Amino acid sequence: MPARSRAGARAGTAQSQREVVSGQALVKFNSNISSDTRKSRLNAAGFELVKEISNLGWTLVNLPAGVSVSAGLGLLKLVEGIEAAEPNNVYRPKRTPNDPGVSSQYALQNMRAYKAWDYETGTSSRVTVAVIDTGIDASHPEISGKLIGTSRFFDPVNGAPSNNQPPTAACNHATRVAGIAAAESDNSAGLAGITWGGKLLSLKVFSDSDCSADCIEPTCGTSESSIASAIADVTPLHNTATYGKIVINLSLGSQGDCSSPLQASITNATTSGVMVVAAGGNSAASLLDS
Incomplete structure (x- = not known):
């Protein structure tokens, strides 16, 4: 194929740029004009x-x-007899992972993940998703190769950190979240993660005593102080050689606004360039600011 480039889209299209074949175009002549x-x-x-x-x-x-x-x-449209001139657009096979469970992941279609994967699968630069949750199961085959760094636990009572504690036994919520975000993908097993090349960091903020049932409220809970401590702990890792870009995932919820200390930790993270993604809730209610 000839060289490719990006060209401005035609008026009325939503896409600002489209990949086209450089040095070529398609034209339509008046049907009465001979080939010669x-x-x-x-x-x-x-x-x-x-x-x-x-x-x-x-x-x-x-x-x-x-x-x-x-x-x-523009020049072609000045040639006598040409009725239309358009770029020779580039088409590519759609990138679809071969994970057997991908057909059940309806959210991938909703968020247009397949279109995004045509451009980027998360392998061109290092990104680490810091999952602040119940602790990621490092033995899970779809996860084990993605975990980096030291898993940390932040006590819900006093926020004090400790290293390498296992995930909560009764609730594997963090492992599920980690799989959605960055499971091994296109490996003919399990599900597909949103980022195929992204890494994972486990930051546990729930204790076993607080999660005695399988993630069911109100038996599973943690404190804002432990969440704020985890955010403050991971923020300095952003833009380092080991972790690259940090994305903090908070698939957690509560009633009302977050406290001033928690908001301060989030503001500090975002000011430092960290992306913070938080759950909108499971109640189907709109919580977005206008």
């Missing part, structure tokens, strides 16, 4: 007829050397 006349008029204007697409009335042409696609389209 088309060729001579194109040559006289500095263009080269490459191929006439049978029975469609469209012709593939090469642009003069050094002429951009957008400029070439």
Whole structure:
């Protein structure tokens, strides 16, 4: 295929740029103009007829050397007998992971993940999703290769950190969240993560004594102080060689606004360039600010 480039979309399209074949365009002549006349008029204007697409009335042409696609389209429309001129757009196979469970992941369609994967699967730069939750199960086959750094536990009572404590035994919420975010993908197993190349960091803020049932309220809960401590702990890791860009995931919820200390930790994180993603809730109610 000839070289590719980005060209401005035509008026009325939602897409601002589209990948096109550099140095080429497609034109449509008036049907009364013969093939020889088309060729001579194109040559006289500095263009080269490459191929006439049978029975469609469209012709593939090469642009003069050094002429951009957008400029070439404008020049082609000045050639006598040409009714339309369009770029030779690039099409590619859609990137679809081969994980057997991907067909059940309806959210991927809703968030247009397949379209995003055509451009980026999360492998071009290092990104780490810090999951502040019940602790990620490091033995899970879809997760084990994604975990980096030291897993941390922040006590819900006093926020004090400790290292390498296992996830809560009764509630595997963090492992589920981690799988949605960054499970091993396109590996013919399990589900597909949103980021195929992203890494995971486990920050546990729930204790076993507070989660004696399988993530069911009100038996499973933690404190704002432990969440704020976890956010403050991970923020300095942003833009480091080991972790790259940090994204904090908070698939947690409560009633009302967060406290001033928790808001301060979130503000400090976002000011430092960290992206913080929080749950909107499971109640189907709209909580977005207008």
